[in-house]
Amino acid sequence: MKTRFTELMGVEHPVMMGGMMWVGRAGLAAAVSNAGGLGTITALTQPTPEDLTREIARVRDLTNKPFAVNLTILPSVSPPPYAEYRRAIIEAGVTIVETAGNRPQDHVADLRAHGIRVIHKCTSVRHALSAQRMGVDAISIDGFECAGHPGEDDIPGLILIPAAADKVTIPMIASGGFGDGRGLVAALALGADGINMGTRFCATQEATIHDNAKQAMLANDERGTNLIFRSLHNTARVAKTAVSDEVVRLLAQPGATFADVAHLVRGAQGREVLEHGRLEAGLLWAGQVQGLIHDLPTAADLIGRIMRDAEAIIAGRLRGMAG
Template sequence: MKNRVTELLRIRYPIIQGGMQWVGLAELASAVSNAGGLGVLTALTQPTPEDLRQEIARMHAMTDKPFGVNLTILPTINPPPYAEYVAAIIEGHVNVVETAGNSPKEFITLFHQNDIKIIHKCTTVRHALSAERNGVDAVSIDGFECAGHPGEDDVPGLILIPAAVRALQIPVIASGGIGDGRGFAAALALGAEGINMGTRFCVTQEAPIHQNIKQALVAATERDTRLIFRTMHNTARVFKNAISDEVVKMESRPGGCQFEEIRSLVAGVRGRAALASGSVQDGVITAGQVIGLIDDIPSCADLIERIVADAKQYLAKATTYFS
């Protein structure tokens, strides 16, 4: 394939693996890059900038293809040392940075000076326009179907993607609710020039997640996600299990609940332990509604080739409807 995204990122297919906390490790990211997509390490999965340097080095040992690093800039009281993570990315000769959360404005010039392309993930057109003005190279637009944080506007991809394409001059990458060739074809038809997949890449052979978790996602339907943190205006879409059910129950009480009341349930270390141990009910597991379309656990290479082949087939079939 050839379009602005493949040329910008120097990849074979415009298929990007989302930067996922606890999951964006070299084993998965290298498999995606080797298969022709863009694998992405997750910076803040690594406890320190030095750990990220080591993970980047592992990545270079596992692939000679382009890859990226996700850097999510969080609005916290005690933020991580972002400048040091940025330095590790630059020193590691990374090709692409996927930024998310707060604006990456203060790092854009530095990344560009080191020939690093910037994809900023947004959930609204207004934030995408701001990112474009700040100088990012592409935008990944996240619809309401997505795993993780879909924002507070609740706009699904069928509307959000073409709205972003209409408003922006830089390439738009569709994210949220995409897991097969039909979704890829639809994204291209809506004007996007690539796709970003998180949940689908979690259910692959190379994903560093316990098999029990993968099997639970395969068995799930599109109705098996929950929206938590709604009352706190920090909505997150996660897998429906005992933990997320309890959080929703507590938020639904008259007057809601305070974050401190659910902190132990939603703690990141607890979710990470669940992913590693396979204890499906024991932690928050991030997942999008696309789980309803996932029914196998392929290798990343087989998945990407299948998505591309199926997209071509669906797009070709659609053209036969016109005389």
């Protein structure tokens, strides 16, 4: 299946693995790339830029196919050395980077000056157009269904994707709520050039997260998420657990601030969930696509199934409807 995205990135299938903290490591990224998709390692999962350099080398030991590195820029009291991570990416000869977060202009300019193709993740049409003017090569447009930060506009993919496709002229992939061939066909019909999946790739054999976390995603249905930080204007979608229920409860109190939930939402505690399976330790980040996850395949089996199902829908059901 050829799209503008597959041709731009040099991949076989229009399926990308999203950048995910503590999940985007070499093994899973290489498995996705070897299966014909675009695997992604997450820069800030690595403790230092030197560790990132070593992780990039590990990906290359496992695949000779294209892969990406995610660099997410978020406001922080003690921000990581973003410029040093960017330099490590450039010096390692990475050819594709997914950026996300606030004010990425300096990073995008430097990456593109070194011939790196940049995919920027956005949650609104206006931000997608801003990124296009900035000079990125492709857009990942995130609908309200997604895990992580869906923005404050609450626009689901069914509206956001075609609204963006009407105005964005560079290749665009759809993110948020995708997990099977039906979603891929829908994304293509709405004007996207492929799909970007995060939660669905967490529920694969190569994802190096604890089975307790994977089983929680299997057990949850499409209602199994919570929206947290709404009152702080930094909305995030996470799996519905006792911890995220408590975060919602605490922030609903009059005058509540981030300090009231900081002990529950620290990133290190989320890492405990993923690496040690202690669901009571912190947040489990997952999207509404949990309702479409019913097994734990290999990345290759998942991508193969998505493509077979998509092709069958296009060649069978849709063509039959067309008479």
